[in-house]
Amino acid sequence: MVIAVRRAAQLLVGLxxxxxxxxxxIHAGQGAMPWDVLHQGLVLRTGLPLGLVVVLASLVVLALWIPLREHPGIGTLANVVVIGVSVDPMLALLDRIDPDPGVVAGVLMACTGIVLNGLATAxxxxxxxxPGPRDGLMTGLTRRTGWPVRRVKTAIEVTVVxxxxxxxxxxxxxxxxxxxGVGPVVQLSAPWFEVRRREVVYSG
Structure with a gap:
């Protein structure tokens, strides 16, 4: 039971x-993460809120899982819902705190965002x-093509950018x-957040 609560709390906080x-x-104005370059481009073209665009894009990516025979988990669905619901309020909060960040503040925000993303992913x-929808697309393509993860991830991100x-x-x-930078942060911090599979099985 304790492990189950920890997993749920860690999932929610991570997302x-x-x-x-x-x-x-995004608020830093120094360039978004690769998928958000696409999301923001769609926002500009459609006028839809970012959160809704993220959800719709996630659903399209999940549809691509079907021929790849990937299977979503509760964390996959939580990824879509939590991020889609929370990103717009967080942007609004940043806009209220610092409506027009200068270069120094923007650089600090961007660097903080990169590190925080790595920790959150881990x-x-x-x-x-x-996995998240985009991670599942990467692992599914890796398994089906036989290409290394790095090549598949690069191909996906270059395409969406x-x-x-x-x-x-x-x-x-x-x-x-x-x-x-985000990969090394994930790798270094992953042991801090790992819920051992033996504990997961024991928790039921």
């Missing part, structure tokens, strides 16, 4: 932190309740820094 990292990077992955940039999404140095 909220992930949403906060998205908001920080947190929600560590509970083993299902190119489409997002063509739509007017915010591409900048922070986009590149995110692509290079």
């Amino acid at each position: 909220l932190a992930f949403s906060a990292s998205m908001a920080l990077l 947190a929600y992955i560590g509970v083993h309740l299902g 190119a489409i997002g940039w063509a739509l007017g999404g915010p591409l900048g140095w922070a986009t590149v820094a995110f692509a290079l």
